[in-house]
Amino acid sequence: QVQLVQSGAEVKKPGASVKVSCKASGYTFTSYDINWVRQATGQGLEWMGWMNPNSGNTGYAQKFQGRVTMTRNTSISTAYMELSSLRSEDTAVYYCARFCHMITFGGVIVSWFDPWGQGTLVTVSS
Amino acid sequence: EIVMTQSPATLSVSPGERATLSCRASQSVSSNLAWYQQKPGQAPRLLIYGASTRATGIPARFSGSGSGTEFTLTISSLQSEDFAVYYCQQYNNWPPRGTFGQGTKVEIK
Numbered sequence: 001q002v003q004l005v006q007s008g009a010e011v012k013k014p015g016a017s018v019k020v021s022c023k024a025s026g027y028t029f030t031s032y033d034i035n036w037v038r039q040a041t042g043q044g045l046e047w048m049g050w051m052n053p054n055s056g057n058t059g060y061a062q063k064f065q066g067r068v069t070m071t072r073n074t075s076i077s078t079a080y081m082e083l084s085s086l087r088s089e090d091t092a093v094y095y096c097a098r099f100c101h102m103i104t105f106g107g108v109i110v111s112w113f114d115p116w117g118q119g120t121l122v123t124v125s126s
Numbered sequence: 127e128i129v130m131t132q133s134p135a136t137l138s139v140s141p142g143e144r145a146t147l148s149c150r151a152s153q154s155v156s157s158n159l160a161w162y163q164q165k166p167g168q169a170p171r172l173l174i175y176g177a178s179t180r181a182t183g184i185p186a187r188f189s190g191s192g193s194g195t196e197f198t199l200t201i202s203s204l205q206s207e208d209f210a211v212y213y214c215q216q217y218n219n220w221p222p223r224g225t226f227g228q229g230t231k232v233e234i235k
Contacts, residue, residue, distance in 0.1 A: 035224060045162075045170065045213055047224035059222050095169055099217075104157065104176060111217040112160040112175035113224075119169050
């Protein structure tokens, strides 16, 4: 079955960097973009950016520009999200998700995330 | 930037009753809207895409409707496993950008 499996929880000090992995299985890794979404404790979902595993092209939410880098290793069907200059506000669960889309009969492009990884808790604390 | 607004923030419903959740976009997103369910400690799960198409394996009691700026997720007869937080989401195709609503918590009345 289509599955995304993420790396384990991390504890980092302020100013450090963290790199979260997301291993895909059950489909052709290079055929679907991977998006990253985070969720602080008790809060909603926040979109961080996307990566095309085939080309390596990326796009980031303005909030994370300059601090986030999304990469991949196609030989092992794994995507990575690295966040630098960590601060306490970055404490959250980070999710990867496969980006799916289609064109409806009416010519509208509709898109969605499915499936999601199980999430990786990143704790930033001194 | 498109802003997604969900209402209400919390919905108290008895098992077996109908639940109606709303999602409003600050500008038209056509039918490019998805709904997700999230239970405590779990990743979000896709329920609906294209505003009204149920994802694989989603029970028929979940239905989505709307287009443009106003959308609705209806759960026809709430089951115990449906108590969760529900998020709507739109995705701007260019430049690529995803936006989520703030969520609606469906709790037991």
